Amino acid sequence: TQIQNGAGSNGCDLEITLNLSENTIETQTINESFCQGGTFELNGEVYTEAGTYTQVQPGAGSNGCDLEITLNLAENAVETQTINESFCQGGSFELNGEVYTEAGTYTQIQNGAGSNGCDLEITLNLSENTIETQTINESFCQGGTFELNGEVYTEAGTYTQIQNGAGSNGCDLEITLNLSENTIEIQTINESFCQGGSFELNGEVYTEAGTYTQVQPGAGSNGCDLEITLNLAENAVETQTINESFCQGGTFELNGEVYTAAGTYTQVQPGAGSNGCDLEITLNLTENAIETQFIEDTFCEGDTYSFNEQIFSEPGNYQFTVAGGAANGCDLSVTLNLTERETDAAITAEATTLLEGQSVRLIPIFPLDDTSTLAIDWQPSASLSCSNCLTPLATPEETTRYFLTVIDELGCLYLSDIRIGVTRVADDNLVYLPNAFSPNDDGANDDFRPFFKDPGEVSIINKFQIFSRWGDMVHTAEGVAVNSPDLAWDGSFRGRPMNSAFFVYQLQFTSADGRIKTRSGDVTLIR
Numbered sequence: 462t463q464i465q466n467g468a469g470s471n472g473c474d475l476e477i478t479l480n481l482s483e484n485t486i487e488t489q490t491i492n493e494s495f496c497q498g499g500t501f502e503l504n505g506e507v508y509t510e511a512g513t514y515t516q517v518q519p520g521a522g523s524n525g526c527d528l529e530i531t532l533n534l535a536e537n538a539v540e541t542q543t544i545n546e547s548f549c550q551g552g553s554f555e556l557n558g559e560v561y562t563e564a565g566t567y568t569q570i571q572n573g574a575g576s577n578g579c580d581l582e583i584t585l586n587l588s589e590n591t592i593e594t595q596t597i598n599e600s601f602c603q604g605g606t607f608e609l610n611g612e613v614y615t616e617a618g619t620y621t622q623i624q625n626g627a628g629s630n631g632c633d634l635e636i637t638l639n640l641s642e643n644t645i646e647i648q649t650i651n652e653s654f655c656q657g658g659s660f661e662l663n664g665e666v667y668t669e670a671g672t673y674t675q676v677q678p679g680a681g682s683n684g685c686d687l688e689i690t691l692n693l694a695e696n697a698v699e700t701q702t703i704n705e706s707f708c709q710g711g712t713f714e715l716n717g718e719v720y721t722a723a724g725t726y727t728q729v730q731p732g733a734g735s736n737g738c739d740l741e742i743t744l745n746l747t748e749n750a751i752e753t754q755f756i757e758d759t760f761c762e763g764d765t766y767s768f769n770e771q772i773f774s775e776p777g778n779y780q781f782t783v784a785g786g787a788a789n790g791c792d793l794s795v796t797l798n799l800t801e802r803e804t805d806a807a808i809t810a811e812a813t814t815l816l817e818g819q820s821v822r823l824i825p826i827f828p829l830d831d832t833s834t835l836a837i838d839w840q841p842s843a844s845l846s847c848s849n850c851l852t853p854l855a856t857p858e859e860t861t862r863y864f865l866t867v868i869d870e871l872g873c874l875y876l877s878d879i880r881i882g883v884t885r886v887a888d889d890n891l892v893y894l895p896n897a898f899s900p901n902d903d904g905a906n907d908d909f910r911p912f913f914k915d916p917g918e919v920s921i922i923n924k925f926q927i928f929s930r931w932g933d934m935v936h937t938a939e940g941v942a943v944n945s946p947d948l949a950w951d952g953s954f955r956g957r958p959m960n961s962a963f964f965v966y967q968l969q970f971t972s973a974d975g976r977i978k979t980r981s982g983d984v985t986l987i988r
Contacts, residue, residue, distance in 0.1 A: 463476070486529050487529070489530045490531045494537050495535075504516055510536070514534060517530075518530065537579045540581050542581060544584070548590065549592075549633065550589055550592055557571060563587075564588050565587055566586050566587070567584075568584055568585070570582055590630045591632070592628070593629060593630060595634060595636045595637070600683070602642075603643060603644050610622055610636075616640075619640070620640065621635065621636065624636065643685045647688050648690070649690045651692045652691065654694075655696050656697050660693055662691055663677060674690055696736045696737075699738060699739070699740050699741070701741070702742075703743070705745070706746065707720070708749050708789075709748055709750050715742070716728060720746055722748070725745050725746070727743055727744070749790075749791050751787070751793075751794055752787035752791060753793075753796070758800075759801070760799065760802070761871055761872065762873070776801040778796065779797040779799065780797070802869075806865070806877040807877055808823055808825050809879075813882060820854050820856040821881060822852055823863060829869065832851055835851070835867050835869055837865070839853055839864070841967060855881055859979060859981040859982060861881055861982065863878060863881065878930065891915070892912065892970075894982060896983070897985040898952070899987040900952035900953075908952070909966075910948045916943040916944065920972060920975070921940065921942065922941050923971060924969050925937070925948055925967075925969075926966065928964060928965045929959075936954075960986075960988060963985045967979065
């Protein structure tokens with residue numbers, strides 16, 4: 462409170478009440494920038510570098526007090542731009558008023574043209590495009606023309622066109638046209654048609670043989686006209702002769718037609734000829750009679766006879782029909798006269814008992830007239846003059862049974878045997894061989910072997926062999942001592958007991974004085 466004496470409007474004192482407040486300094490933040498290499502001015506102060514600055518402006522605040530300004534100042538760099546462009550060969554390129562006529566790399570500075578208001582530095586990569594070339598290979602038909610881009614050509618050759626701005630890069634296009642002229646294509650067709658018929662080609666019908674010409678527009682493989690030469694022949698009806706036969710009482714069929722009588726017939730088969738035309742068949746047909754056959758044959762006694770899958774076991778006359786058995790393919794009527802050949806045989810000799818050293822002729826008896834083709838085998842053959850002749854001379858050193866096997870031209874088998882006894886002049890009692898044995902394990906006569914009166918008078922058994930009546934050797938011992946167990950035969954062959962039968966043996970031994978002696982005979986195996 463203040464008292465101002467006499468200062469009132471009425472000349473009296475003036476009492477003043479002062480209500481006083483304190484205003485703070487006002488603040489302001491300014492964010493600004495300037496271009497690289499330039500300056501920034503604020504309230505008369507010039508700044509050349511980026512940074513944060515403070516200004517105090519006395520009484521400039523809105524409340525009349527001082528104003529404190531904070532300036533955030535940034536420096537903007539020069540903006541850059543790269544442009545890749547090209548121009549056509551022999552032309553030019555313009556950028557911002559500048560014209561370029563050669564390829565290269567160029568730089569422009571556009572003041573204040575940057576997006577930040579600063580300068581814009583442009584790098585221009587400029588290339589020169591060459592003229593584009595194209596080769597076209599075309600053809601036109603003989604007598605015609607070819608058009609390309611409005612130009613018409615009537616002759617074959619090589620031509621050049623320049624099409625402004627037609628290249629893929631926007632420059633000129635230089636076209637090289639290689640143009641050829643196609644000749645008319647020629648075709649030859651050789652065809653035929655059947656006698657009385659016709660032939661059609663491309664809608665035209667021909668009824669006579671000859672040579673014809675057609676021109677088919679645009680039908681050639683090159684798109685030009687096709688000139689066809691047609692050589693047309695007429696095929697005659699083909700003929701065929703068939704000579705056939707059928708069996709008596711039967712029929713013959715040809716192409717579905719059945720014939721029952723001999724004769725000459727004609728058929729026409731449409732389109733069946735080798736040339737595709739009709740086939741005219743002449744059939745010469747004969748009838749074959751039934752064929753007959755008479756057969757005489759013989760089979761062996763006890764055997765069977767086979768003919769046409771039939772088995773016969775008895776002689777006689779047989780008649781039967783063999784279907785299709787004739788040479789002409791018809792039935793065959795067969796008469797078979799069948800006889801049976803007896804196979805009984807015997808052997809005779811002038812004597813059946815000899816003294817040691819004597820011989821006798823063996824004579825077989827057969828129901829055969831011709832013995833020239835017989836297969837003969839005598840066993841044992843050691844004491845015979847021959848083993849495959851009909852009447853051998855026998856000179857046995859001891860009693861021997863001879864077996865004869867004969868096979869005739871039909872394969873019939875004849876069997877017989879004869880016993881020739883031998884009486885020894887001296888030392889007959891030196892060795893004894895039984896005429897029978899029974900291998901039944903009863904302890905008596907269970908094996909067959911030679912027994913010597915005085916074994917000391919025997920040096921060695923050279924061989925002891927036993928044969929079946931068929932000549933098979935069933936036991937042998939060679940170069941063994943008198944008392945060797947290998948001498949004994951137990952009545953088995955190859956490990957299996959043999960059935961009751963009689964067998965022939967041969968014994969050869971050397972006596973103590975060095976003489977070789979033999980014995981032979983037969984023995985009966987009894988089961």
